[in-house]
Amino acid sequence: MELILETRNLVKRFGAFVANDQLNLSIQKGEIHAILGENGAGKSTLMNMLSGMLAPDEGEILFKGHPVKFTSPRQAVNAGIGMVHQHFMLIPALTVAENVLLGMKRGRSPFFRFKQACAEIRSLSDRFGLNVNPELRVSELSVGQQQRVEIIKTLFRGAEFIILDEPTAVLTPPEVKDLFKVLRTLKGQGKTVIFISHKLQEVQEICDRVTVLRLGKLIGTQSLEGTLTSDLARMMVGRDVAAPVRGAASLDGPVRLQVEGVHARENGVSVLHNISFCIRQGEILGIAGVDGNGQRELSEVLFGLRAKDSGTIVLDGEELQRQYPRSMTERGVAYIPEDRHKEGLMLQMSIEENLIAKEYRKSRFSKGGIISRKKMRENAEEQIRSFSIKTAGASVPVGRLSGGNQQKVILARELMLNPKVLVAMQPTRGMDVGAAEYVHKRILEALEQGCSILLISTELEEIMALSDRVAVLYKGELLDTMDRDNADLDRIGMLMAGVRPDSSFAI
Structure with a gap:
């Protein structure tokens, strides 16, 4: 199949930390391609480079066979790459059409622009099965409908390559089914979709291929046909991952x-x-x-x-x-x-201070109102071991840890x-x-x-x-x-x- 996007030896550093390390990625035109990885694996950094929010330190990005160097999201949008963020970029008090037009330059007359935009939005909505009324205020829409507005925003700007960041995180099961119908329609119309999610069963259901990142490196790309969720989890974390097992609850407890x-x-x-x-x-x-x-x-x-x-x-x-x-x-x-x-x-x-935030008054950590630094440190070291918290030490500010830690x-x-x-x-x-x-x-x-x-x-x-x-x-x-x-x-x-x-x- 024809490739729409490639990355060659892509590298992004933040100081001494290498967020993306020599990534070689190939995305085929007209596919739904999943990007999986643990927290901190480098997914967001990669997507930010593809969408123009970050510039790579090394390597290159090829879009439609030509090298591109985006210095802003606007340049990526103009090239045909759009991104729908997990937290929607919409203004509730404005209509759908007003949100879609926001930041665009299309003609001199705002009245003509709005009328034309409504017609184009209706056309896009019908073509891709989005079912969005351009004249409704965003505040009147459900979460699933707001997400469709974000997709329309990218399509309205001519996107051929659409990145969806955790698109099902706030949707009901029926809304997820509706979204998947839209994605299949987009694929059928020749659009390419990047699907970023932690929900492995959804990845299996909707995606054609998957690329897995771990610690900034590309672990592999493969077809999802015949791939089990356990296989995907193992690729992500480097070991088998067990689902929680519940025993029967005691119904006679107080x-x-x-x-x-x-x-x-x-x-x-x-x-x-x-x-x-x-x-x-x-x-x-x-x-x-x-x-x-x-x-x-x-x-x-x-x-x-x-x-x-x-x-x-x-x-x-x-x-x-x-x-x-x-x-x-x-x-x-x-x-x-x-x-x-x-x-x-x-x-x-x-970390050690956060861990005793609810107990610093108790005798196990203080005496006469004075906190024992030794007891606080010993407690932190015990909890770091017990909960497998990845850190350089107990005195590290908790803001420097990953979200999972x-x-x-x-x-x-x-x-x-x-x-x-x-x-x-x-x-x-x-x-x-x-x-x-x-x-x-x-x-x-x-x-x-x-x-x-x-x-x-x-x-x-x-x-x-x-x-x-x-x-x-x-x-x-x-x-x-x-x-x-x-x-x-x-x-x-x-x-x-x-x-x-x-x-x-x-x-």
Whole structure:
């Protein structure tokens, strides 16, 4: 097949660190090509060079058989390379057409430009099955529709080579199916798609070939026909990766956490409505749902970061009044926040300091208000060994660690507390299969020690693999709760989209 893009001995350094080391990549025209790798493998650096955000230090990029040297994303776009980022670059208050036109120079009259753009967007939408109305505001669109707008933006600018960065990260299962239909149409129309994802089953389903990077080097490129997900995982991390194995949950354990009729509002708008559930000792309750449907608010209420307006929260038979993070920690509740940078860690402080952030007042680390540096260091070295944190030392600022290792620091700090309840919010977001495997292993170890776990995740595979029961959260309301053995993926997917399977109406 005809090659549309090649890289020859591509190198990118950041100081002494080599992010991409002599990469030789060949992408065929009209294929869907997956790029896989662990966190820090060099995927983002490679894509940033292809899309004009970074310039290589050595080697060359050939596009349509000709060497190219992009110094800006605009140059890459003008050449025919577009990138859809994981976090959409859209302005909610503007219409689809206005977002598509933003930053473009097309004629002198803004009225003519807008009218012409709407016609072209409708034509592109029909041609590629995108089903996007150019006159709607982006704020009125679902997440899946917003992603289609991003794809239209690249097509509108003439992209023939489209890079999708974690395109299914925030989509419901039905939206993923719709996206795959679009990608197959793009492929059928001769477009080339780069598909970057941690979800190996999706890579197998939609992609033709796969390239795997590890530690900045190219491990190999191969066809996905006949390739197993276990083979892909082994190529990524250099060893076999085991899926989490759950034993049967004990259904006769005492109720550890009881939540009844909890309501919460923000700026006068309801964000949680009549939330009720219970978790027994040694049980995992999984909360599935698309981002932005009340997951953050629920976790914050449970850990005392946000006040509830009404309802009750009972921990070990005791009803809690207005709770606060420190009091919840003292009662045995641990918390893995959604955003490890903003909420989970103090990036400028060291690993050892972050690890005792919740216990520095206790006698094991301080006396008379003075922290023992020796005890703090010994604890950090123990946790670094126990949680396999890759670092040059305990005094390294946690901001210098990779995302996966930062998450391990948070996990180590919370599990050091020997918690009764763990509220885990997106515990493996953005992590590769190897790092996610380790996090799952430690969560299950805590479960075996009697911890009760509320697992909140947009990763449906993670929810189904770990949970004893699964509930779906939509617009701040728990729609349904089902046992893992009876959980139906189609039903969960419809509930995540706000549609009850027994009704033809959206909620």
